[in-house]
Amino acid sequence: MKVLVAVKRVVDYNVKVRAKADGSDVDLNNVKMAINPFCEIAVEEAVRLKEAGTATEVVAVSIGDKACQEQIRTALALGADRGIQVETEGAVEPLVVAKLLKGVIEKEQPQLVILGKQSIDGDNNQTGQMLGALTNMAQGTFASEVAIDGDKVNVTREVDGGLQTVSLNLPAIVTTDLRLNEPRYASLPNIMKAKKKPLDVHTPADLGVEPKAHLTTLKVEPPAERQAGIMVESVEQLVDKLKNEAKVIS
């Protein structure tokens, strides 16, 4: 079974992001970038399937400019077998990403596609679902457990009310939630091996997709600054403040 995993280059989760002075975007100048944490979980899950003998090949795909090859190499160091970069310029929105991934799926014919449920930059949480609609493949989103069962995959989903397990026909799309697994550290020998693994570059035109923008960002601004708190003298005063000042209880 071939598994395709999507990885995205995003701002590192440790970075305190700042909005640009003109409010056009987040300032990414000289900021540390990393693989999106949910994508890392997706890679880990695919590699575990390979280690268990269920998957035979793990292919990591990323969409972006040349810099995203770093994140593909990270995925290769974690255990993916080969990489694909779809070369694009500037920001690509979820629908375009889903169309490009559909193109890659048609070329590669994977049995299972694993994506992060969302990326921590845009927090859109759309790509996996759009890809499901475009490809007509079954989808199991927000997975906290993935078990291959013959020509089906059982996906335990984290939903509002608790856990829901769905059985999907393969080929299928899974998006990962935080608790699916804990990604390993890339080991030094694997980092070195990753440099020699194949990495192919495609253009959107190769995949028959023309990247179009459907969305325009109007303004990016930091959240309002939090006011300093106060110490209250008594429970009565606390209740009074919650009722009359904060107006969170009545």
Add this chain to the structure above:
Amino acid sequence: MRSPSAFTGDYPEIREAVAQLCADFPGDYWRALDQERAYPTEFVQALTEAGYLSVLIPEQYGGAGLPLGAACAILEEIQRAGCNGGACHAQMYTMGTLLRHGSEQQKQRYLPAIASGELRLQAFGVTEPGSGTDTTRIRTRAERDGDHYVINGSKVWISRTEHSDLMVLLVRTAPRDAGAKPSDGMSVLLVDLREAVGQGLTIKPIRTMMNHATTELFFDDLRVPAENLVGEEGRGFRYILDGMNAERILIAAECIGDARYFVDRASSYAGDREVFGRPIGENQGVQFPIARAHVQTEAAAAIVQEAARRFDAGDDCGAQANMSKLLASEAAWAAGDTCIQTYGGFGFAEEYDIERKFRETRLYQVAPISTNLILSYVATHELGLPRSY
């Protein structure tokens, strides 16, 4: 918290991966160990499993076979992330003596197990209470008795002995005045600590101002198999010497990591901390010392890189190894001092980790070689001045 800037220097993918591993060992992990003076077993385990400690072991013996520059990058990132590589850095280079001077049989027997982490070789027994850096005056003796050497004497400031399976030990096998030169008559033995402790070897930990597992060793008729002799009898001093350049360059790289940690922390704090209604970093009196610490760090880092380059090219690097250790340890100390000054009172609070790193980095102006001895080396070997001793 590391600075948001991109990784500086070569081996970016290794640096990134090391930083990621270190992120799982934050300040509170190290503070708890510091309280107890306990060994960072889990941290060392994680580094071992990820293969970082076998970076220098050739691939044929199960290591990564990478140059010293890669090992420098690893140790620098460990220190920069606020962790302490001093607990295990010697696992990287102590095996060098065995690799360069051991027999093929010894290499086959030990190196793969050292590479996998199954065997820890991170103790290096040279210094003695009566001889300090004047190594030719060591008095620990090994006498041949059939298939064994019988060892008597003592060593001091031997790091990590309690957390090592093997130790490279320098002993006298002939008196100082018996050979043509005082440095003749010393030999290197590989001691299996798992068998030796309680059978003629006593290890006594020394409590120090920071959490560094250092010990005193007492040998009382310890028997070591003669097959554990590394290289030829009587030539041990040379074997020890050529491992020292690697050690100095690697520790210099750790100091660069410490210095960058302090500069990262100081600049981040100076930018955030508001007093009198604005960030303290707006004051040049606060920002200039941080900028100076950064300049000093970058200058030292350039020499460390040059020393590693010469080492990897097989060129003579004694002067660069020594100078880089001096410059980097002083850059780290100056950056630490600036960092504490920037933090004010908070610099002394344990929960900020600055004071711990400050104590830890002080060691490197003394170990593995004191600044005084480096200056003495530069004066006599580089400048041709008369020997002072």
